[in-house]
Amino acid sequence: MQAITRERPDRRYCMPDPLASMTDETIIAQIPPSSRVLDLGCGDGRLLKRLRDTHGASVQGIELDRRQIVGALQNGVPVVCADLDRGLAGFPDRSFDFAVLSKTLQQVRHPRVILHEMLRVAKQSLVVVPNFGHWRVRLGLLLWGSAPKTEALPYEWYDTPNLHFMSINDFRALVEVVGGHIVRELAMIGGNAVEGAWAPNLRAENALYVLERKPV
Amino acid sequence: MSTEVATPESIEWVDATRVDATSVGIVSTQFATLFEPPHEMTLVTGAKLGPVRVAYETYGELSRERDNAIFVCHALTGDAHVAGRHAPTSRKPGWWDELVGPGKGLDTNRYFVICANVLGGCQGTTGPNCIDPKTGKPFGSQFPFLTVGDFVQVHSALVRHLGIEKLLAVIGGSLGGMQVLDWAAQFPGQIRAAVCLASAARLTAQGIAFNCVGRRAIRTDPNFHSGDYYDQPVGPDHGLGLARMVAHITYLSEASIEKKFGRRLQHGDHFAYELLHETEFQIESYLHHQGSRFVERFDANSYLYLTRAMDYFDLEKSYGTLERALGRTEARFLITSYTTDWLFPTIQSRELVDALVAARRHVSFVELTSPFGHDSFLLEVEPLQELLQPFLEQTYMEARRHCGEGI
Numbered sequence: 001m002q003a004i005t006r007e008r009p010d011r012r013y014c015m016p017d018p019l020a021s022m023t024d025e026t027i028i029a030q031i032p033p034s035s036r037v038l039d040l041g042c043g044d045g046r047l048l049k050r051l052r053d054t055h056g057a058s059v060q061g062i063e064l065d066r067r068q069i070v071g072a073l074q075n076g077v078p079v080v081c082a083d084l085d086r087g088l089a090g091f092p093d094r095s096f097d098f099a100v101l102s103k104t105l106q107q108v109r110h111p112r113v114i115l116h117e118m119l120r121v122a123k124q125s126l127v128v129v130p131n132f133g134h135w136r137v138r139l140g141l142l143l144w145g146s147a148p149k150t151e152a153l154p155y156e157w158y159d160t161p162n163l164h165f166m167s168i169n170d171f172r173a174l175v176e177v178v179g180g181h182i183v184r185e186l187a188m189i190g191g192n193a194v195e196g197a198w199a200p201n202l203r204a205e206n207a208l209y210v211l212e213r214k215p216v
Numbered sequence: 217m218s219t220e221v222a223t224p225e226s227i228e229w230v231d232a233t234r235v236d237a238t239s240v241g242i243v244s245t246q247f248a249t250l251f252e253p254p255h256e257m258t259l260v261t262g263a264k265l266g267p268v269r270v271a272y273e274t275y276g277e278l279s280r281e282r283d284n285a286i287f288v289c290h291a292l293t294g295d296a297h298v299a300g301r302h303a304p305t306s307r308k309p310g311w312w313d314e315l316v317g318p319g320k321g322l323d324t325n326r327y328f329v330i331c332a333n334v335l336g337g338c339q340g341t342t343g344p345n346c347i348d349p350k351t352g353k354p355f356g357s358q359f360p361f362l363t364v365g366d367f368v369q370v371h372s373a374l375v376r377h378l379g380i381e382k383l384l385a386v387i388g389g390s391l392g393g394m395q396v397l398d399w400a401a402q403f404p405g406q407i408r409a410a411v412c413l414a415s416a417a418r419l420t421a422q423g424i425a426f427n428c429v430g431r432r433a434i435r436t437d438p439n440f441h442s443g444d445y446y447d448q449p450v451g452p453d454h455g456l457g458l459a460r461m462v463a464h465i466t467y468l469s470e471a472s473i474e475k476k477f478g479r480r481l482q483h484g485d486h487f488a489y490e491l492l493h494e495t496e497f498q499i500e501s502y503l504h505h506q507g508s509r510f511v512e513r514f515d516a517n518s519y520l521y522l523t524r525a526m527d528y529f530d531l532e533k534s535y536g537t538l539e540r541a542l543g544r545t546e547a548r549f550l551i552t553s554y555t556t557d558w559l560f561p562t563i564q565s566r567e568l569v570d571a572l573v574a575a576r577r578h579v580s581f582v583e584l585t586s587p588f589g590h591d592s593f594l595l596e597v598e599p600l601q602e603l604l605q606p607f608l609e610q611t612y613m614e615a616r617r618h619c620g621e622g623i
Contacts, residue, residue: 036576058576069582070602076610078548080569081582090570 026186026193026208027100027126031055035097038122040084041104044071085109088117096122103128106162116178125211133167133201168201175211184210238317240275240300240324245340247271250373257369263360270374271296271340272332275316276324283615285380286322287371288331289388289395292522293514295339298331314597321601332374334367336521344517345446357443362521364529368398372406382406384612389413389593390560394529401535404545409611411550414557414593416564417531417538423559426466427523430459434516443517456516457507464506469556469589473499543575550607551581552600554592580607
């Protein structure tokens with residue numbers, strides 16, 4: 001736990017996650033070859049590098065942390081330093097096939113704005129959200145009356161990059177608010193990505209969403 | 217064009233007698249003559265110019281594959297002498313010695329670094345202070361009008377003259393950054409990477425305003441003689457010095473001036489109450505010093521030509537849109553801006569980034585935190601190096617991979 005606390009400053013948009021490679025795998029499976037992909041909070045560009053090298057994707061990362069940016073450059077991934085809280089104003093509408101936001105939504109100040117921006121700049125958006133409605137989190141709160149702290153959410157409440165705590169149900173409601181449409185929902189349960197899972201709001205640690213703008 | 221391709225034997229290697237391990241050592245300026253009649257260059261205005269003598273320096277060694285060359289574009293008043301010293305007794309090393317050398321950001325153990333004085337730049341390359349072969353007199357006011365595109369045309373020809381088909385990278389800050397952008401648009405296939413620091417696709421109106429004051433100072437100097445002052449005992453030194461003083465303020469930031477000088481007085485702790493006392497405050501003395509040092513090394517006509525070229529530079533105007541201008545090249549871009557730079561503010565770099573993203577180019581961008589204003593690109597070498605090293609390394613690896621595939 002100690003080590004994680006110390007590492008945190010350079011992981012603002014990149015939560016340490018034992019299931020990271022599985023999440024990447026699930027994201028990559030949604031993206032056809034040769035797509036143009038934007039990764040918001042791309043960290044050291046690990047996902048984009050794979051998409052470029054194995055999928056022939058044209059990639060672009062956005063990251064705020066300088067050390068992560070150097071990492072992305074070391075991976076040969078193009079990365080623009082920007083604060084997601086300021087939106088993507090300069091990027092034209094539908095200039096990407098996919099925009100990816102992996103476990104970052106809970107860390108931005110204005111989740112509604114960034115989701116709206118993603119739906120604007122990309123034809124499809126891939127969003128991975130941690131599910132704070134998971135039964136372990138609920139049980140912890142019920143039994144000990146303390147803020148959630150699990151393997152997937154290892155932070156003390158007073159020292160965490162997570163600004164918002166949402167559940168799968170909450171996220172679905174937000175998608176509605178920004179005029180989005182859920183094309184696919186994959187619940188990540190015990191290391192598997194399950195489409196149409198039973199009671200995902202109780203059982204999923206994370207969920208991956210494929211979103212589109214609702215046709216006007 | 218009379219740019220005969222040099223064989224490796226004909227390239228004169230700089231004898232770098234290494235003094236310290238991180239310096240390129242003792243270097244010397246070399247000269248190439250390009251665009252010899254009847255193959256004169258055609259300037260953007262349509263005028264012809266030739267021959268053009270180019271002063272340049274090189275550091276490191278060109279690889280056998282000739283794929284490791286990096287061209288440095290200097291800013292407004294720079295020269296070809298980027299790194300090392302001209303003699304063991306030289307007072308100062310080259311202007312970007314901190315970045316160029318063994319193990320440094322532009323690592324001369326790996327890369328072959330080239331820098332040339334710009335056309336019209338008065339530091340060895342043909343300019344208004346040089347003899348016009350047609351008249352046997354200095355060009356002076358007869359020197360043709362120049363643009364950034366013309367600078368780049370000469371650089372590009374020099375690169376070919378050195379037997380290099382494709383540069384690994386071209387890098388520059390400020391007016392140097394404008395040359396980098398122009399290069400990407402004008403010779404898109406000649407570069408693999410473009411590094412543009414503290415620059416923009418156009419100078420702001422505020423920037424033009426400051427240039428205007430500088431030029432006015434030179435033109436109204438009684439020793440200017442409409443630009444034909446070379447046979448006079450004194451040139452427009454006063455005007456040129458004044459121009460430099462104004463410009464120098466634009467290179468600093470309010471915070472850096474405050475920190476370096478504050479309101480401290482030059483002589484003692486008390487006001488002199490003497491109106492003709494020109495250097496009462498330390499900042500005044502500093503600017504005067506900058507002005508008088510500048511006239512020792514720079515030509516007033518060059519200052520007029522180069523600042524005008526800077527004012528005119530406008531990629532959007534030349535190519536329709538920025539996206540179209542920068543979308544022509546396959547090169548990777550690295551762009552940096554600096555928090556306290558108000559001459560080339562971050563928003564202008566963001567404009568470049570947005571255009572490159574829209575054009576689906578490979579672009580990386582960082583706004584670096586620095587108190588030094590526009591001068592930051594020269595002074596904040598360490599954070600730049602941290603970005604530049606992996607960026608160049610990856611570009612180089614990618615280039616070699618492609619060569620291996622025979623593409």
